[in-house]
Amino acid sequence: MAVSAGAMQHAGAGAHEESGLWSWITTVDHKRIGILYGVSAFIFFLLGGIEALFIRLQLATPDAGVLDQDQYNRIFTMHGTTMIFLVVMPLSSAFFNLMVPLMIGARDVAFPRLNAFSYWVFLFGGLFLNASFFTGGNIFDGEFGAPDGGWFGYAPLTLNQFSEGDGINYWALGLQILGIASLAGGFNFIVTILNMRAPGMSLLRMPVFVWMTLVTSFLIIFAMPIIAVALFQLMFDRLFDANFFNPAAGGSPLLWQHMFWLFGHPEVYILILPAMGIVSEILPVYSRKPLFGYPFVVFSGVAIGFMSWGVWAHHMYTTGLGSIANSAFGISTIMIAVPTGIKIFNWLGTMWGGSISFKTPMMFALGFITMFTIGGLTGVTHSMVPSDYQQQDTYYIVAHFHQVLFGGAIFALFGGAYYWFPKFTGKYMSETLGQINFWLMFIGFNLTFQPMMILGLMGMPRRIASYPEDFGWDLWNLIATIGAFTIAAGVLVFMINFIISIRKQERDAGADPWDGRTLEWSIPSPPPHYNFAKIPQVHSVDEFWHQKYVEDAKGMPVRVPAGAAIATGNGHDGHAEEAHDIHMPAPSYFPIIAALGLPIAALGLLYSYPLIALGGVIGLIGLYGWVLEPPSGD
Amino acid sequence: MLGPGVPADSTDRSPMSPEQQPQRRPEITAPSNARQRHATSPRFALRLMALAGLLAVGVLLSGCEYFSSPQNTFNPAGEVAQSQKDDFLFVMWPALVIGVLVMVGVVYIAVRYRHKPGDALPKQIHGNTALELTWTIIPIILLSVIAVPTVQGIRDLAENPGPDALQVQVTGFRFSWVFAYPEYGPTPEEPLEAPNVGELRIPVGRKVYLTINSTDVNHSFWVPKLAGKTDAIPNHTNHMWIKADEPGEYSGQCAEFCGLDHFNMRMTVIAMPEEEFNAWIEQQAALEAGDDGRLVSNGE
Numbered sequence: 050m051a052v053s054a055g056a057m058q059h060a061g062a063g064a065h066e067e068s069g070l071w072s073w074i075t076t077v078d079h080k081r082i083g084i085l086y087g088v089s090a091f092i093f094f095l096l097g098g099i100e101a102l103f104i105r106l107q108l109a110t111p112d113a114g115v116l117d118q119d120q121y122n123r124i125f126t127m128h129g130t131t132m133i134f135l136v137v138m139p140l141s142s143a144f145f146n147l148m149v150p151l152m153i154g155a156r157d158v159a160f161p162r163l164n165a166f167s168y169w170v171f172l173f174g175g176l177f178l179n180a181s182f183f184t185g186g187n188i189f190d191g192e193f194g195a196p197d198g199g200w201f202g203y204a205p206l207t208l209n210q211f212s213e214g215d216g217i218n219y220w221a222l223g224l225q226i227l228g229i230a231s232l233a234g235g236f237n238f239i240v241t242i243l244n245m246r247a248p249g250m251s252l253l254r255m256p257v258f259v260w261m262t263l264v265t266s267f268l269i270i271f272a273m274p275i276i277a278v279a280l281f282q283l284m285f286d287r288l289f290d291a292n293f294f295n296p297a298a299g300g301s302p303l304l305w306q307h308m309f310w311l312f313g314h315p316e317v318y319i320l321i322l323p324a325m326g327i328v329s330e331i332l333p334v335y336s337r338k339p340l341f342g343y344p345f346v347v348f349s350g351v352a353i354g355f356m357s358w359g360v361w362a363h364h365m366y367t368t369g370l371g372s373i374a375n376s377a378f379g380i381s382t383i384m385i386a387v388p389t390g391i392k393i394f395n396w397l398g399t400m401w402g403g404s405i406s407f408k409t410p411m412m413f414a415l416g417f418i419t420m421f422t423i424g425g426l427t428g429v430t431h432s433m434v435p436s437d438y439q440q441q442d443t444y445y446i447v448a449h450f451h452q453v454l455f456g457g458a459i460f461a462l463f464g465g466a467y468y469w470f471p472k473f474t475g476k477y478m479s480e481t482l483g484q485i486n487f488w489l490m491f492i493g494f495n496l497t498f499q500p501m502m503i504l505g506l507m508g509m510p511r512r513i514a515s516y517p518e519d520f521g522w523d524l525w526n527l528i529a530t531i532g533a534f535t536i537a538a539g540v541l542v543f544m545i546n547f548i549i550s551i552r553k554q555e556r557d558a559g560a561d562p563w564d565g566r567t568l569e570w571s572i573p574s575p576p577p578h579y580n581f582a583k584i585p586q587v588h589s590v591d592e593f594w595h596q597k598y599v600e601d602a603k604g605m606p607v608r609v610p611a612g613a614a615i616a617t618g619n620g621h622d623g624h625a626e627e628a629h630d631i632h633m634p635a636p637s638y639f640p641i642i643a644a645l646g647l648p649i650a651a652l653g654l655l656y657s658y659p660l661i662a663l664g665g666v667i668g669l670i671g672l673y674g675w676v677l678e679p680p681s682g683d
Numbered sequence: 684m685l686g687p688g689v690p691a692d693s694t695d696r697s698p699m700s701p702e703q704q705p706q707r708r709p710e711i712t713a714p715s716n717a718r719q720r721h722a723t724s725p726r727f728a729l730r731l732m733a734l735a736g737l738l739a740v741g742v743l744l745s746g747c748e749y750f751s752s753p754q755n756t757f758n759p760a761g762e763v764a765q766s767q768k769d770d771f772l773f774v775m776w777p778a779l780v781i782g783v784l785v786m787v788g789v790v791y792i793a794v795r796y797r798h799k800p801g802d803a804l805p806k807q808i809h810g811n812t813a814l815e816l817t818w819t820i821i822p823i824i825l826l827s828v829i830a831v832p833t834v835q836g837i838r839d840l841a842e843n844p845g846p847d848a849l850q851v852q853v854t855g856f857r858f859s860w861v862f863a864y865p866e867y868g869p870t871p872e873e874p875l876e877a878p879n880v881g882e883l884r885i886p887v888g889r890k891v892y893l894t895i896n897s898t899d900v901n902h903s904f905w906v907p908k909l910a911g912k913t914d915a916i917p918n919h920t921n922h923m924w925i926k927a928d929e930p931g932e933y934s935g936q937c938a939e940f941c942g943l944d945h946f947n948m949r950m951t952v953i954a955m956p957e958e959e960f961n962a963w964i965e966q967q968a969a970l971e972a973g974d975d976g977r978l979v980s981n982g983e
Contacts, residue, residue: 118943119929203918206942211857232921286719296917302901303919336796342810344746345819367903369921372841379833381827387819394818397788404805406798415789422785425777433829435836436771438911439756439764442903442938495735507906508754510938513946520934521752550809598804606804 076162076637080473082168083146087466090139090170097131098540100124102533105497109302109530111518121514122197123216127179130220131202133320134176134227140462142171144196145238147264147469151576152256154247154585159240161634162209162675164231169644177648184215187423196220199512201313202283204294204305209287209496215600216657218287222651228273228280229647230452235269238262246310247568248304249587252469253347256567256590257340259348261326264354268322271358276312279305288654302370310361318357320454321421322350325392328414329418331468332396334563335411336403339591342395348393349388352592354383366434367441368393382432389425394419408563408573413464416491420456424449427502445505463490468563469545475556483545489539496532500525557609566594579631593630637678643671729790753934754907760933762926763840763910770836772850774829840911844890844924851883854897855902855915857941860949867968874967881950886960887930895921900942906935906952913941927954 061361065516076082103124109475116124146164150157158164185194197217207217216406220437244264252530255263270525283305292647294305340346362370362378376468396418405411412679427449431437440446463486470478504525509516516522573592589595598606653660750757759765794859796805852863862883863874877883885891895904898913905912907926913923927933937948955963 055774058793120944122940122943122945149776173771197942203715203901203940206940209943211900216755239840299918301918304917307881336805337798338805339809341808342812342815345815346808355850367912368916372837375803375837375841376834379837383829383833386826387822389808390822391815391819393785395815396813397792398787398808398810400789400792400796402805403796404795404798404802405796406791416792419786419789423782426782429829430771430774430835432826433770433774433836436767436774436831436910438840439767439771439907499739503750507750507752509752510758510936512940513936516944519756524749563722600807602807604806606807608971622956671847 063513069362070425071634074640075165077165077580077637077640079150079158079161079164079306079575083143083182084261084473085168086139086145086146086171089168089175090136090143093131093135093175094140095134096109097128097136097236097539098319100128100131102537105530105533107514108516108526109514110527112521113515113519117191118515120191120193120199122199122512123193123195125186125197125512125578127182127195128196130178130196130224132317133200133453134224134284135178136203137320137458137462138231139171139175141265141320141458142167142234142580143467144258144323144327144462144469145221145234145266147473148569149259149262150245151236151239151472151572151580152259152567153242153245154568154581154587155241155245156580156584156631157634160237161246162637162640163237165637165640166644166675167230167234167237169641170233171643172650174226174230177226177651181216181223183220184219194219196556201309202305203302203309204286205241205296205302206293207283207287207301209543210295218284218655219285222654225277225280225284226647228277230602231269232273235266237394238266239270242266247581247585247587248271250592253344254587254590254592256326256349257329257343257346258323259327261322261329261350264350265319265322266497268319268354268357272312272319274314275308279308279312279633284654290621303365306368307361310364311358313364315354315357315363317450317453320458322353322663324417324458325350326460327465328396328417329392329413330567331410333591333642334468334565335408335414336400336405337564338399338403339346339566339594340395340399341401343590345391346395349391352388353385356381356388361387363431363437366437371680379432379434383429386425386429386432389428393422393425399510400428408467409478409480409487410468412465412484412487412491413460413467416487416494418527419458419495420452420460424457427452439654440505442510443505444501444511447511448498448501448505451501456458456494456498460490463520464486466543466547467567469561470550471558472574472576474551475558476550476553477558477562478550479546482542482549486539486542491537493532493535494535496535497529498532500528500532504529524621542681561593566591568593571596579633582631635679637675639671639675639678641671643675693919729794732790734787738983754936755950756907757786759908760931761909761928764908765928766836766839767911770891771856772830773832780964783940840923841924844892848890848892849886849892851885851893852894853883853904853915853932855895855897855904855937855941855948857899858937858944860902860904860937860948860950864964866956867964869972875964878967878970882953883950884953884955884960884963885927886957887927887954890957892924892925895923901939902937902948903939904935904942904948904950905938906933908933909952912938925952927952930954 072083074084076085103116104121105114107121122281149155151618181195183187186192188194194214194216196212196219198220202217202220221397239451242255243260243343262496267481272300282291282293286293286295286300292300294302296302329340331347336670359381360378362374362383366375366378427445431440431449438605439510466482467478504522507521509520509522516526534548556574558574559575562574563570568585569576569586570585597609599608646664646666649667650661650664653664654660723808752758756764756771757768759768761811804854850865852865854861854863858885859881861880862877864877865874867869867875893904893913895913895915896919897917899917902915903912904915908922908928910925913921915921931954933952933954935950935952939946
């Protein structure tokens with residue numbers, strides 16, 4: 050088995066030897082695109098993290114002068130926007146790209162060039178958004194041009210009357226560009242998951258991560274158009290003097306809030322469902338048990354997806370929607386806790402009776418469960434509408450959603466990075482540094498965000514650039530700042546670990562380092578270009594585990610003798626197709642050209658209309674080349 | 684045991700009965716020092732968590748000064764804020780208990796079921812429908828209980844307190860507040876404006892009905908010790924009522940991000956004994972009328 054896998058890898062290497070910048074620019078390989086997504090999003094993560102540290106430095110002491118209020122407003126806007134659109138979403142996309150084809154036994158996604166297009170559009174959108182920093186004058190004098198309306202961009206504050214300069218324009222157009230990337234990715238993964246599963250992999254045999262990818266992709270394709278409409282209206286108000294949100298002309302500020310949160314609350318689940326999927330993969334492997342209640346975990350995820358459309362106005366309790374609306378959204382907010390709770394109990398059930406080893410990915414998964422539980426329970430307190438009138442827009446909310454998005458999503462994404470690193474490199478990441486990384490981040494996280502809960506209850510509102518000395522908020526803010534720098538130290542350890550591990554010479558991890566359960570562990574590490582020499586035949590959930598073990602009458606696993614694996618249809622045991630018979634899509638530079646048209650057209654909208662035409666022409670050239678290009682160059 | 688460099692079961696390829704497995708397993712575990720670290724790490728984590736817990740409790744108990752704030756929602760000075768604190772605690776205590784149970788559960792399971800050298804693979808339990816239905820239905824029941832005070836509280840706070848209440852018009856603008864008393868102006872359309880921007884005077888023990896608007900962007904009226912917030916939105920009138928139980932000055936600030944000086948958009952509510960308030964407002968009305976060059980109408 051090992052020999053034939055090695056031979057396959059060799060054959061694969063021959064077909065995929067290109068390296069260097071050009072090969073990355075033209076790649077349509079889902080694994081490489083996943084790596085591009087991951088690395089780019091991590092760099093944005095560092096950027097957003099530095100912004101967070103500036104926020105925490107400014108708030109460490111009362112009346113601090115690290116930033117003035119203008120700089121502060123711009124930096125917290127960019128922190129939120131960056132972390133949501135440029136970090137957690139694309140990091141999830143990185144894992145969709147890396148893992149989904151491998152987990153469903155496919156050789157690539159359904160539309161490889163569209164996939165490359167998604168990535169490049171995302172990258173250009175992110176760069177476009179951040180370019181706004183340079184539009185405010187001399188950036189080295191601290192004259193930032195970044196948007197200053199908050200990540201939620203509430204009109205009418207984001208109209209020209211109240212926010213001069215191009216910051217909000219960059220924000221609105223940047224998010225439009227990023228939305229195109231998300232939409233293309235969403236459609237791509239829906240088609241991939243529905244159409245490209247290996248034979249035998251029925252929907253209820255898919256790994257939970259693939260399920261959560263599917264639900265997330267559906268949320269993306271329905272949520273993104275809503276924000277697109279809202280952003281178009283805002284853009285028309287700002288650039289062409291329309292009056293959708295201008296109260297002086299009878300526009301409705303509440304319209305923006307409804308549209309933003311009708312997008313914004315499903316967005317929260319777009320951020321957290323992939324993380325739940327990752328945790329649902331990690332826990333069984335390190336507990337050496339199958340996921341407890343697979344159908345419950347899957348269907349609670351689907352239920353969350355549906356219910357996420359019915360809770361948006363809990364962001365708007367204080368806007369005066371009336372008693373009926375507040376009651377309805379209060380109750381729907383109560384009920385979305387049910388499927389979330391199911392997941393937590395099922396994860397505990399997975400660990401119960403297991404044989405748990407505490408590798409770094411498992412530690413991050415445990416960190417996820419504990420911190421996400423706090424996030425979920427504080428979420429339940431928001432359903433108590435009358436008391437939420439007090440907590441709305443305070444640091445209690447800041448604490449709550451960081452419990453979910455950092456203690457939840459980011460922990461799971463780090464866990465996923467440690468878990469799947471050996472698959473793509475053939476090497477382990479350092480376990481010692483991994484544990485240091487986890488504990489620094491876990492302790493730092495609690496130091497940062499638990500005090501914020503107290504601050505919120507003590508009446509500290511969000512988004513204030515400074516606070517007076519005699520309000521009793523000093524100590525907790527100082528602790529939070531110390532915590533933030535502890536997190537930063539943890540991230541630094543991660544980077545060191547990553548660099549050391551990737552430069553390591555020996556490939557010691559092998560194809561299946563964790564005794565994994567899903568198909569990605571059945572192929573060599575790193576996987577060959579074409580992933581599966583022979584498309585596997587799937588017989589059950591946790592297909593690869595069942596190729597290795599059978600259960601006896603008492604439910605105890607028994608190793609399958611190595612030779613018997615052939616009978617189960619494992620693709621690497623003799624029946625493999627010849628590698629040169631496998632047709633893989635050829636590299637293409639048209640996706641990046643098509644993508645390049647978008648930021649150029651957006652710049653044209655702001656500075657010079659002829660540039661719009663130029664962007665359009667470039668985009669069209671890209672699309673035409675793409676359409677007329679032969680599907681396979683080999 | 685899964686140790687770096689020792690792929691699980693990589694040497695264990697021969698067919699074997701389950702009885703044999705326990706004897707064979709130790710041969711393929713990682714070196715003993717790694718085993719040691721592994722076996723103790725959950726206990727270490729447990730101690731660390733206990734220590735952190737003690738430390739947290741210590742900090743919490745080490746003096747209430749760390750929790751006193753002129754805007755503390757846990758130190759209400761009015762009926763609305765009091766009911767909101769009660770509502771919060773109604774959810775917070777059960778949530779805290781459930782949270783602690785889950786944390787203890789995670790640590791307990793982690794310690795009890797940690798991998799020990801020589802362990803066979805555990806029984807492959809795929810789920811238990813009865814158990815899963817139980818932990819679906821019980822939360823539904825528990826959570827439904829929350830719905831009752833939620834709806835009740837929403838209705839109570841949305842009530843119009845009627846003609847006994849003092850009427851106040853609140854107008855948010857970048858970056859302060861104007862307060863006006865329609866009952867004390869020459870006509871309701873020309874309300875009596877409070878003299879100091881950002882300062883609202885109200886009588887103690889009487890409900891005050893606020894009519895809230897904005898002239899520019901969204902703001903939010905919030906005096907935490909008296910009541911939760913209500914947004915001030917242009918083209919959209921909101922209402923809320925407040926009531927102060929004790930005379931005093933109550934600090935508040937805008938709670939909806941409104942731009943550059945949002946952080947400094949503060950307000951003070953001064954609650955005065957009823958007679959003092961009446962005297963003050965009569966005086967203001969007289970001054971206003973005098974300034975306008977008009978006579979104070981009889982009875983005002």
